[in-house]
Amino acid sequence: MTSAAAFSLSGKRALIAGASRGIGLAIAKSFAANGADTVLAARSTEALETEAAALRAQGFLASTQFLDMEKDDSIDAAAARGDFDILVNVSGTNIRKRFETYSPEEYEKIFQTNLHGLVRLTQKVGARMVERGQGGRIIHIGSLTSTSGLPYITIYSMTKSALAGLTRSLAAEWGRHNITVNCIAPGFIITDLNRQMWEAETMKHWLNHTQSIPRTGIPEDIAPLATFLAAPGAAYITGQVIAVDGGSNNTKVWPFEPPN
Template sequence: MTHPFRLDGRTALVTGANAGIGQAIALALGRAGARVIAASRRPATETLTALGPQGEALMLDLSDPLAARDIFAGRRVDILVNNAGIIRRADSLDVTEQDWDEVMDVNLKAVFFTTQAFARAVLARGGRGKVINIASLLSFQGGIRVASYTAAKHGVAGLTRILANEWAGRGINVNAIAPGYIETANTAALRADPERNAAILARIPAGRWGRPEDIAETAVFLAAPASNYIHGAVLNVDGGWLAR
């Protein structure tokens, strides 16, 4: 009987696997037995060193939303983690079309077309697949000064649901994780600001910032057989932030 939380014999592709949450997910999938393709636009040297022989590098720049259209040809991938993303901060009155388009291309358009290419390959071989999208608390909230990011992450939640509706009966699970405030390079400035840090912690019932590993282990669950009957879910991994 297959262990419900093991990924032996499976291959996962993780975008943005060179650092932060993407790196943690890649390593956790590897620990669970998966072979991991670490896809990123910068070398994922540290990730690949930690993965050892279970890891494979793939240079992939998703500023071209169709960059992944051919990567699944001749390469069996069972699990896709759409983690790569960017953010641009500005008052909504000052957002430029270029900034808007850059964020939407990486955070939403590339997610759709990468997932489409993955699903075509899975269905063509008559297999099963798991898709894990990285959403955000801003898939549910508005935020401030991140209009394009908020719009894209709302879109990721919507894509997760529609693709689950279309593919659940065809052997592909599509789910998402909505991370809360996580200790990464992107949040270093917030954590270094005593007032902002205190305000954030005051709202988190768990009383601490999340760690990349908190997201990574949730990704293992969604990639593993244990989650086979979960479709279209957006799981909040936020220490209780949204419950507050």
């Protein structure tokens, strides 16, 4: 298999849930550029259409779908849009605060957007993949909190940890149908959800002195792996939680230097 074929999505149809900005948009652009008929889905219909029109202007296949992860009928409508070979679950939200101060409403909102809605969408799209019998690819976008803990984002961390468990169990269940299920765990990727937090010099100083690649990431750091996991080259990869985090999870640096 050539390297081009390993990444080719020609003839495949992909639904990207949460594609109006950030990581989801970067993945949608990469999928379209690699040949997929890409459906960009989110609540921000105007932003979606602007991005899809730009992709079509480049000669790529791209369309839009309104999708609100807090509304079952919206999720069902997106799943009923047609047959999909690839589903990428990116949609997510976060509220940073002390655990004891989360309200029931905040708890429910984070879980509905980050987990419950994605589970319903995966059930609907995945059931059709099983019925068609032509295989498929499901890619969840987790977080470094899928495998490790950080303070003041406890509810978010719970949802992202659940995505990692869903990935492993669903891979075991649907592998017989030639459906792979994987999870990408991004590290400190700058998006609209965290941009303001990372403007603080204390945060930059901390990262630069603890992470092996001393910088924050960008959405385009995630898109190539998502494209590969959706493409023929990754046909034997499933049930994995793969970190794209500059070494944050598995490495640490310190100021010590050996004398010689």
